[in-house]
Amino acid sequence: MSKPNPTTNYRYTKDHEWAKDNADGTAMIGITDHAQEMLTDIVYVELPEMGRKIKQGERVAVVESVKSVSDVYAPVSGEVIAVNEDLLNHPEYVNQDAFEKGWIAKIKVSDSGEFSKLMDANAYNTLIKE
């Protein structure tokens, strides 16, 4: 069973990424619990380069299961200021805890208005139930 999607500060994309507004001009990003469940065993995560500037909707990372390769698109625009290097040796963190331990990158957000274009937990829950 999927874990509940966090409500406070979390926003979602239709491609199953999340962005957590840290309320200090930065955001954590990752893939949702629903996404990791569909991908099953994640065995490899390709992280973005530090300092890279990304636009909302651009490929920012790649997650791979044994069978599949999936692009992760940036939920918000900005600059990559930290990456979760733990995932290099422990890609399974994404399976175990997609919303916290499985974060992929920290972004210095260039347009905080983009958050409002993303789905809240209610809207996302409706999407994945369809």
Next chain:
Amino acid sequence: MKQTPLYNKHVALGATIVDFGGWAMPVQYTNLIEEHHTTREKAGLFDICHMGEIEVQGKDALKLLQYVMSRDLSQEKIGQLMLAVITNEQGGIIDDLTIYKRAEDRYLVVTNACPKDKDLNHLKKAKEILNLSNVIITDLSDQMGKLDLQGPKSQAILQKFSADDLSQIKFYHFIETQLFDHDAIISRSGYTGEDGFEIYMNVQYMPKLWDELLEIGAPFGLKPIGLGARDTLRLEAGYMLNGNEMDETTSPLEVVYSWVTNLDKNFIGSEAIRKQKQEGLKRKLVGFEMLERGIARHGYKVFKNGREIGIVTSGTLSPTLNKAIGMAFVPIDVAKPDTEIEIQIRNITAKAKIIKLPFYKKKF
């Protein structure tokens, strides 16, 4: 999409279903990596009803097969199966298949699912060329079903079920017997690199065979296994997959199939293959493992010193070895084990090393 007689069982088990060459097949039931380990450590049951079965019967059955198959089948004994390839006139591989000798004048040819009709047409064409009117070629694919039981516990499980002493069946041999009073063929063979059996019965008994094997096998740890783990198991064992490692432009000499290609006899394609051999091969299929981060996949480009030299045919993370492995075509002069190559993975190139196949070999 076509469905096997077990389709509803796969759905009921919660399998993820994918389109495999026009067939709705289970890619995994619970978890690919677990299914992989279950097969290596205990036993796994695979629905292989999508594969083709063609009977070749008649006084000149061998003569026909000798003209179609790359392998010299003249020494094959009743109760034995042999691996061979069928090639087109240019020497390109149409299919790799197994040939079961059931009687002096009766053979069962087991084909891959997608090229089955091509195989059938090829056999019919050869029959015309040789004018062998006494040979009857029958497509049994809709009547015959097949389950693969693979893994170290396979014999113990099937023995609970069979009156025959299964320990007497040698590797790449088979018996014609009965299971629950109905005809069955059981061969000691498979596509996983483990001990195990391929079991053929009429399709109407497939649901019963499936249910009973899973029930009897449960105490041994037997589980249903999807095509996802079938692919990682075969790749570790160094087995090729038609469509990945071979297509109709691939010579059997370039891949692992030179040992099943006998150029002392004539078969459709043999002339072209002899010519390839005289002229010298340009490329070869090799195994590799990644030395740097990343997983190579089908279609990724291979480089050496910055120059593009080849292509990846299969690649995955090996659950047994916990390494990224794969197979690729590279020029002959690069094909030596331990040679370093680079593989382009999206924006980066990652180092890999050529290694001798197979990646995994069971110690019996």
